[in-house]
Structures are given as structure tokens and as C-alpha cells.
Amino acid sequence: MLKTLNTKIIKRFYNISGPLDEYKRSEVNRIGNNLGIMLFLFNVLIIFIALLIEEATNNSTLALHILIGAILIFTVYIAGGYVMYEAHRYRLTDNEVEEKEVRHAYIAALKRGLGNGIYFGVGMYLLDCLQEYMSVNASLVGLFLDKTSIIYGIMCGILFGVTTGIVYLARIKRVK
Known part of the structure; x- marks a missing residue:
């Protein structure tokens, strides 16, 4: 274990x-x-x-x-x-993949990038709300519903997901 x-x-x-x-x-x-x-x-x-x-x-x-x-x-x-x-x-x-498994590896890399983007976006959204709550002492529920925090989390998630997806795709190496 x-x-x-x-x-x-x-x-x-x-x-x-x-x-x-x-x-x-x-x-x-x-x-x-x-x-x-x-x-x-x-x-x-x-x-x-x-x-x-x-x-x-x-x-x-x-x-x-x-x-x-x-x-x-x-x-x-x-x-x-x-x-x-x-x-x-x-x-x-390097992610060494056989020729017949390349398509599956590309799909797995894109899914991994999407998952990383979702996790990162949610994490940044929660951290942004927590930071605003600690600095302004506003209502926590109001901060969770704030459009700028939601947009910030979505944009961070998209940017991080696309970036990590590209990195995962670039790491795939074809092996014969």
C-alpha cells in the first residue's frame, strides 16, 4: 500500500x-x-x-x-x-503511445485538460469568494452569487484547461 x-x-x-x-x-x-x-x-x-x-x-x-x-x-x-x-x-x-492507440491518447489528454480546467476554475472561484469575504466582510452568499467571481472562475478554468490540454497533447509521442 x-x-x-x-x-x-x-x-x-x-x-x-x-x-x-x-x-x-x-x-x-x-x-x-x-x-x-x-x-x-x-x-x-x-x-x-x-x-x-x-x-x-x-x-x-x-x-x-x-x-x-x-x-x-x-x-x-x-x-x-x-x-x-x-x-x-x-x-x-513523454507519453509513449502505440500507433493504434494515438486517437485514444488524444481523447484522454483532452479529457484530462478539461478535468483540470474544471477543478482549477472551481478552486479559483472559491478562493476568490473567500478572499473577498475576508477582506470586505461581505455576505458570503452574496459573494457566491457575484457575477464577477463566477466569470473569473470560468475564465481561469478555461485558460488553465486549454493550457494543460495543450501540454498533455504535446507530450504524446508515437511509438511503432
Whole structure:
């Protein structure tokens, strides 16, 4: 049970389709080790910089905001970009499909993009309503029925669904 859950988490995080064979597992381990070392060194460096800023300015709020911002930016853009680049470079994300199964793979990719778009759109709609509720203290029911929140969620869902659908379609590789 734990091994299958671990495999599912690895495949989901690295966006691997198909079986997780020895080559893919060794590359995932290498990427994960490099990422762990990179994140550790960055955290040590940014905490040291935040402490220097706090000591120099005597403003702990500024140091905390710099620390949080730098960690978020580094984790999302640098570490996430590194994982995506390496996974693409070593062809971990390729969806190899036989010639007769290509049509089925295209339909599955479009369905997956549609599902991602629906989930993302609903999530953004709920987060937008929650953010408005927390900042304005308006009626939660009124916010759920607000047309701008609904349109925002729909547009986010469409954009995300189309984008992920295109990515899934581009990952399909024909094999003979």
C-alpha cells in the first residue's frame, strides 16, 4: 500500500505518465537529491540574509516579508522550473503511445485538460469568494452569487484547461 502510494505521489509530482521503471525512478531520485541540496543551501543563505537585514534595520517584519517572499519565489519558480526542465530533458514526461492507440491518447489528454480546467476554475472561484469575504466582510452568499467571481472562475478554468490540454497533447509521442 505504501509503495503504491509513494509511486502515485512521485508520478503526480514529476508528471510522469506510464509505468515508473528503473530508469525513470533513478532519474527522479537524482533530480530529487539535487533539488533537496539546492533548497537546503538556499534556505541557509536566505535565513542568514534575513537575520542580517533584521539586525541592520531593527525591523523584524521587513525581514520576515523578505524571507517569506524569497522562499516562495525560489520554491515556485526556481525549484519548480528545475524539476520541469530536468523531467523534460530526460524524457520522463513523454507519453509513449502505440500507433493504434494515438486517437485514444488524444481523447484522454483532452479529457484530462478539461478535468483540470474544471477543478482549477472551481478552486479559483472559491478562493476568490473567500478572499473577498475576508477582506470586505461581505455576505458570503452574496459573494457566491457575484457575477464577477463566477466569470473569473470560468475564465481561469478555461485558460488553465486549454493550457494543460495543450501540454498533455504535446507530450504524446508515437511509438511503432
